[in-house]
Each structure stands twice: as structure tokens, then as C-alpha cells.
Amino acid sequence: MANAITVPTMAQLFAEGKTPEVLFWVGCAGSFDDRAKKITKAFVKILNKAEVSFAVLGTEESCTGDPAKRAGNEFLFQMQAVTNIEVMNAYGIKKVVTACPHCFNTIKNEYPGLGGNYEVVHHTQFLKSLLDEGRIQLEGGSFKGKRITFHDPCYLGRANNVYEAPRDLIRKLDAELVEMKNCKKRGLCCGAGGAQMFKEPEKGDKDVNIERTEQALETKPEIIAAGCPFCNTMMTDGVKNKEKETEVAVMDIAELIATAEDL
Amino acid sequence: MEFVPNIIFLLIFVFGVTFFARNIRRLRRNIKLGRSTNVNDNKSQRWKNMARIALGQTKMVVRPVAGVLHIIVYLGFIIINIEVLEIVLDGILGTHRLFAPLGTLYNVLIGSFEVLAFLVIIGIVIFWIRRNIVRLQRFIKPEMKGWPKQDANLILYFEVILMTLFLTMNAADLQLQQMGAAHYVEAGAFPISQFLSPLFEGVGMSALIAIERIAWWLHIIGILFFLNYLYYSKHLHILLAFPNTYYGNLKPKGEFTNLEAVTKEVRLMMDPSADPFAAPAADAPPPEKFGASDVMDLNWVQLLNAYTCTECGRCTSECPANQTGKKLSPRKIMMDTRDRLEAVGKNVESNKGEFKDDGKQLLGDYISHEELWACTSCNACVEACPVSIDPLSIIIEMRRYLVMEQSAAPSDLNNMMGNIENNGAPWPFNQMDRVNWVQES
Numbered sequence: 001m002a003n004a005i006t007v008p009t010m011a012q013l014f015a016e017g018k019t020p021e022v023l024f025w026v027g028c029a030g031s032f033d034d035r036a037k038k039i040t041k042a043f044v045k046i047l048n049k050a051e052v053s054f055a056v057l058g059t060e061e062s063c064t065g066d067p068a069k070r071a072g073n074e075f076l077f078q079m080q081a082v083t084n085i086e087v088m089n090a091y092g093i094k095k096v097v098t099a100c101p102h103c104f105n106t107i108k109n110e111y112p113g114l115g116g117n118y119e120v121v122h123h124t125q126f127l128k129s130l131l132d133e134g135r136i137q138l139e140g141g142s143f144k145g146k147r148i149t150f151h152d153p154c155y156l157g158r159a160n161n162v163y164e165a166p167r168d169l170i171r172k173l174d175a176e177l178v179e180m181k182n183c184k185k186r187g188l189c190c191g192a193g194g195a196q197m198f199k200e201p202e203k204g205d206k207d208v209n210i211e212r213t214e215q216a217l218e219t220k221p222e223i224i225a226a227g228c229p230f231c232n233t234m235m236t237d238g239v240k241n242k243e244k245e246t247e248v249a250v251m252d253i254a255e256l257i258a259t260a261e262d263l
Numbered sequence: 264m265e266f267v268p269n270i271i272f273l274l275i276f277v278f279g280v281t282f283f284a285r286n287i288r289r290l291r292r293n294i295k296l297g298r299s300t301n302v303n304d305n306k307s308q309r310w311k312n313m314a315r316i317a318l319g320q321t322k323m324v325v326r327p328v329a330g331v332l333h334i335i336v337y338l339g340f341i342i343i344n345i346e347v348l349e350i351v352l353d354g355i356l357g358t359h360r361l362f363a364p365l366g367t368l369y370n371v372l373i374g375s376f377e378v379l380a381f382l383v384i385i386g387i388v389i390f391w392i393r394r395n396i397v398r399l400q401r402f403i404k405p406e407m408k409g410w411p412k413q414d415a416n417l418i419l420y421f422e423v424i425l426m427t428l429f430l431t432m433n434a435a436d437l438q439l440q441q442m443g444a445a446h447y448v449e450a451g452a453f454p455i456s457q458f459l460s461p462l463f464e465g466v467g468m469s470a471l472i473a474i475e476r477i478a479w480w481l482h483i484i485g486i487l488f489f490l491n492y493l494y495y496s497k498h499l500h501i502l503l504a505f506p507n508t509y510y511g512n513l514k515p516k517g518e519f520t521n522l523e524a525v526t527k528e529v530r531l532m533m534d535p536s537a538d539p540f541a542a543p544a545a546d547a548p549p550p551e552k553f554g555a556s557d558v559m560d561l562n563w564v565q566l567l568n569a570y571t572c573t574e575c576g577r578c579t580s581e582c583p584a585n586q587t588g589k590k591l592s593p594r595k596i597m598m599d600t601r602d603r604l605e606a607v608g609k610n611v612e613s614n615k616g617e618f619k620d621d622g623k624q625l626l627g628d629y630i631s632h633e634e635l636w637a638c639t640s641c642n643a644c645v646e647a648c649p650v651s652i653d654p655l656s657i658i659i660e661m662r663r664y665l666v667m668e669q670s671a672a673p674s675d676l677n678n679m680m681g682n683i684e685n686n687g688a689p690w691p692f693n694q695m696d697r698v699n700w701v702q703e704s
Binding site: 005007009026028030031032033037040041056058059061062063065067068069070071072073074075076078079080082105108109110113114154155158159160161185186188189191192193194195196197198199200201202203204205206207208210211212 | 325514515516517518519521522525526528529530532533553554581583584586587588589590591633636637638639640641642643645646647659661662663664665666667672673675676678679680683684687688689690692694695696697698699700701703
């Protein structure tokens with residue numbers, strides 16, 4: 001049975017006159033997608049364990065507008081952005097953490113120009129800082145010696161040059177980190193970015209997620225680690241397509257840590 | 264009569280340079296057809312990028328084989344140009360080996376030019392083999408058929424010819440020096456061309472002088488011709504890589520521009536005191552077009568990008584859509600942009616500086632919707648480009664036009680956008696259910 005989790009909303013804390021250390025931006029996938037909700041919970045369990053004072057916006061959160069912007073709908077994006085910024089600024093938010101690289105990129109880079117200035121970190125960066133500050137301890141546990149390959153999300157890696165935080169965390173699990181032939185700056189997309197998640201792919205001779213999954217499977221991993229709910233879906237589908245789901249698990253970095261800590 | 268060669272040389276030289284200047288003016292005019300963009304910030308970072316990426320070739324060596332060969336040809340090109348200075352001065356003044364008094368330094372210079380020329384020839388032969396025998400994937404994509412392929416080979420032939428002429432000229436010169444021919448001062452070291460001597464055995468002095476002169480003239484005429492070929496070729500990158508890396512994007516790659524025209528509209532909609540029925544002021548400029556359907560809607564840095572592209576195809580070979588057989592090729596986006604810009608430039612030229620509608624545009628006539636919608640915006644192409652070209656920004660500008668001006672998004676995307684508009688998520692879930700996950704086990 002899963003341990004109970006504590007998830008205060010900004011509205012609750014505000015009513016109590018409290019300000020949390022950080023806002024956890026859950027994102028649409030993290031809120032609604034069944035697979036991604038597990039990542040959200042794993043991350044919250046770690047936050048609870050480390051006694052991080054955080055809150056979510058809850059029903060006041062809305063799509064950042066990322067998929068609309070990548071699809072070319074700047075209008076819808078800015079409507080979403082301006083509305084979200086109004087809510088966040090009203091709560092006086094200073095720091096945001098999110099488990100979605102798309103939300104991360106959008107809030108970090110595209111909100112400032114519209115009046116939303118926050119310190120924005122990806123959950124792998126946040127977890128790394130908890131570790132560095134000694135607020136969580138990590139021991140390999142069940143992952144000791146396992147072969148784990150990390151799939152770089154485009155909007156975390158190339159888009160924002162974050163390559164090491166997720167890898168540092170994997171190494172801390174005493175796992176064997178193996179790299180795919182395309183990694184870091186030359187990482188291959190999972191196929192979901194640029195609003196592709198929400199449409200059928202154009203005609204071609206292969207799906208991008210299959211290509212990427214093949215690269216991942218070449219490393220003979222026990223676990224494909226991801227840091228993005230969309231990559232997670234694409235890689236999970238790819239592994240299923242290759243009928244490897246019994247041998248290879250696709251897991252978010254937060255899930256790896258929560259599992260290792262037996263949370 | 265004695266000054267006839269000098270005069271002929273001067274005429275050819277002035278003609279070559281004038282024609283080149285005319286091409287540069289055209290280039291400037293075409294690039295300025297683009298919208299303005301603010302790239303005056305952060306000058307020191309921009310100079311550093313230019314030094315590192317263009318001068319230092321740091322992104323070329325990501326692919327070591329092509330990278331190292333390219334550095335050899337690049338160094339050869341730049342350093343051998345010091346010799347061109349002497350040739351031009353000799354031509355104008357009627358002197359021979361004007362810099363010979365430099366003595367040892369001169370020997371070192373000429374010697375190293377020869378070694379470089381030889382290495383350049385080897386590099387080019389390997390380049391040619393990669394293109395025509397090995398036929399590397401990225402060189403035989405559909406957009407490389409016809410002129411682009413021919414252009415690439417012509418450049419290689421040109422360079423081999425120039426280097427061969429240079430070495431022939433030196434070889435004949437060396438023979439003449441040894442024979443003690445008048446005007447042929449003993450100067451220079453010839454580590455490579457000395458091996459060509461056997462070819463000239465038994466050749467008389469006057470024939471040798473003829474060979475030396477012909478090679479000398481063809482070499483400099485070839486250089487002037489090549490200079491003017493640039494504008495019509497992908498080879499423009501040897502000049503434009505420098506400004507292009509200077510003006511390259513300094514922001515995180517994931518950051519897309521926020522359209523100011525849209526911001527104005529959004530602010531107006533959010534302002535409760537705004538009058539939605541207010542007529543625009545009589546002198547208000549016409550509303551700005553959202554996104555890009557033609558080259559004039561792109562900004563001038565994007566147009567500079569198009570002229571800088573040397574069609575190496577590193578972007579395309581890294582593109583996930585292209586790798587999986589989709590039509591999208593970021594290189595083709597750049598080639599199409601340049602082709603269209605050239606057509607628009609010619610149109611403007613023949614219509615006294617005004618663009619007359621020719622019933623064509625970049626979107627649709629050059630770049631198809633299918634290509635644009637295949638992009639995952641992963642930035643692999645942008646990362647791969649050795650000279651800071653950004654094909655993604657052009658793709659996004661054209662998607663903006665399709666969505667905001669034409670409502671021509673694929674229907675799946677329209678559903679997604681409808682969901683965001685109605686319930687704040689790309690899927691049809693109620694915003695009020697956003698924290699249900701807390702209670703679910």
C-alpha cells in the first residue's frame with residue numbers, strides 16, 4: 001500500500017498565511033496521464049520525506065501553453081502564459097520546480113518576457129540539490145549494479161543544457177550508467193516534442209520513438225531512465241512494440257529514487 | 264608596349280573586384296528584405312562566438328574526419344591568400360616575386376604554401392570520394408539532386424585546379440631560377456613542386472617561361488573567377504560564416520520568441536477597460552502579419568542564415584523526422600529559403616526596387632505543409648550546424664502563419680488547442696480535476 005502523501009495547495013497555505021519554499025508545477029501530464037501521475041507521486045513522496053515545504057496550484061494551474069506555442073499558436077500560448085503568470089505573481093512565487101521539461105523550458109525561458117520571473121528548476125536538478133544539501137540520502141539498494149541508460153529530453157538537454165543532474169542521480173544509485181550512441185548534445189528526440197504528442201506522425205518509414213528505443217535497447221539496459229512524462233510514454237510504447245516490456249522498465253528519475261528509498 | 268601586361272592585369276583585376284562588389288551589394292539588398300531584429304546586444308559574447316565557431320572551427324570537429332579535412336582546406340585557403348597579395352602586386356607593378364627580399368622568411372612562407380597546397384589537394388580528393396564514390400547518405404538526399412550536387416563538385420574541381428596551377432607555376436619558376444633566366448630571382452623553397460621537375464626535363468627556357476606565365480595568369484584569373492562564383496554557389500559560407508556566427512542565437516535553444524504583435528492583442532483582451540469595438544486610429548499601421556508565408560516575413564538574420572548554408576547536411580542527418588523517412592529536411596528548408604529569396608531579389612531588381620506579386624511564396628510553392636508539421640522542435644539541426652544556422656526558427660514562423668492566419672493546423676492539433684482553450688489541458692479533462700491524483704491510490 002502506498003504511503004499517504006501530503007500535498008498542500010497554494011490557496012490553503014495562503015489562507016494560513018504561509019509561503020512555501022517552492023511551487024511544484026505538476027503540469028498537465030503529471031495531473032492527468034495515468035503513467036505520469038505515478039511520477040508525480042514518486043516526486044511528492046521524496047519531497048515529503050525530505051520535509052520540503054512546497055505547494056501545488058491545484059485547480060488554479062493551467063497548461064503552460066507549450067504545445068500551443070510549438071504548434072504555432074502564439075495567441076493561445078500567450079493567453080495561457082499571461083493567466084498563469086497572474087496567478088503565480090498573486091501568490092508571490094519565487095521558485096518553481098517541475099517534472100516536465102516542457103513546462104520547465106516554457107516557464108523558465110518564455111514567461112519572463114511576459115512578466116513572469118521565477119527561479120525555475122527541473123525536478124532532477126532539485127533532487128540533486130536536496131542530495132547535495134544532505135536533505136535526502138541515497139543508496140543504491142535495489143538498483144545497485146543495474147544497467148541504466150538515460151534518455152535526454154530535448155527540452156532539458158539541448159534546449160537548456162542540463163545533462164549532468166539526472167546522470168549524477170543515477171550514479172548515486174550505484175547503478176551502471178550506460179550511454180546510447182546518441183546522447184547529451186546529440187541525443188535523439190523521442191518523437192513527442194513540438195506538439196507531435198498530440199497528432200499522428202507524417203508519412204515515413206518508421207516512428208521516431210521506435211528508432212530511439214532501438215538505440216536504447218542496443219545498450220542492453222535493465223532500465224531506461226527518463227526525465228519527461230512525454231518521453232516516458234514514447235519510450236514505454238517503443239519497448240512494448242519491441243516486446244521487451246518484461247525485461248526493460250522505463251522509469252522516471254524520481255521513481256528510481258523513490259523506489260531506492262523504499263518510499 | 265612594356266606596360267601592356269600590367270594594364271591588362273589591372274583591367275582584369277578591377278573588373279573582377281567590381282563584379283564581386285556588385286554581387287555583395289545584391290546580397291545585402293536581398294538580406295535586408297527581411298524584417299528587423301535586435302541583435303545589437305552582448306557584443307563581446309558575439310565576437311567570442313565568431314572567434315570560436317567560425318575562426319576556430321570548433322563545431323566542425325564534432326565529426327572528426329570531415330572536421331580535420333575541412334580545417335586543412337580552410338587553413339590552406341586563408342594562408343595561401345598571403346601569396347595572392349604578392350601575385351596581385353607583381354601583376355600591377357610588373358615585378359616578379361616582389362617579397363623575395365624577405366629572404367629566409369620568404370622561403371619559409373613559400374615552402375609552407377606548397378605543403379598546404381599539397382594537403383589541400385589530398386583533402387579535396389577525399390572530399391570528392393566521399394561525395395561521389397562512397398556517396399555518404401547526407402550528400403545524396405533528394406534536395407541534393409541537380410545543381411546542388413554539381414555546385415559541390417565544381418567547387419572541388421576549382422580548388423584542385425587552382426592548387427595545381429600554383430604548384431606548376433612554382434615548378435617552372437624553380438627550373439628557370441636554376442637556369443639563371445633573367446627576372447627569375449633565386450628565391451623561395453619548393454618542397455613539393457621540386458618533384459615536378461622531371462616533367463620539365465629537356466624543355467627549353469622560352470617554353471618554360473611560357474608555362475610559368477600561363478600558370479601564373481590562369482591562377483590569378485581563376486581566383487578572381489572563383490571569387491565571383493561565390494554568390495551563385497553554396498560556397499558563400501567562406502565569407503558569411505563569420506557574420507552568421509556573430510549574429511547567431513545567444514539564448515537557450517528552447518526559448519522561442521514571444522511575438523510582440525500577439526502580446527499587444529492579448530493585453531487588450533485581458534484589459535477590462537478596453538473597448539473591443541473601438542475603431543483603430545485612422546493613421547494606425549495595418550495589422551502585422553502573424554508568422555511567415557514568404558521570405559519578407561522572416562527576419563534578416565534568418566535570410567543571412569539561408570545564404571550562409573553550405574548544404575553540408577549535418578542538420579538533416581541529425582533530424583529525427585528525416586532519419587525516420589519523413590519529408591522534412593532542415594537543409595532543404597534553408598535551400599528553399601535561399602532559392603525563394605533569390606527569386607524575390609531578381610523580381611525586385613527587374614521592377615525598379617518594388618516587389619511585384621509573382622503568384623508564388625515560400626510556403627506551399629517551396630516548402631510544403633507536410634514538411635513543417637513533421638518537425639519535433641528538438642533542436643538537433645540547430646545543434647548540428649557548424650555555422651550557427653537555425654532552421655527551426657523558420658519552421659516555427661511558418662507554423663505560426665499556418666495556424667494564426669490560415670487556421671490550417673492538422674485536425675488533431677486543433678483538438679489539442681481546443682482542449683487547452685476550454686479546460687486548460689491538451690486533453691479533455693476538467694481543470695477542477697487537476698488534483699484528483701492526490702486521492703487516487
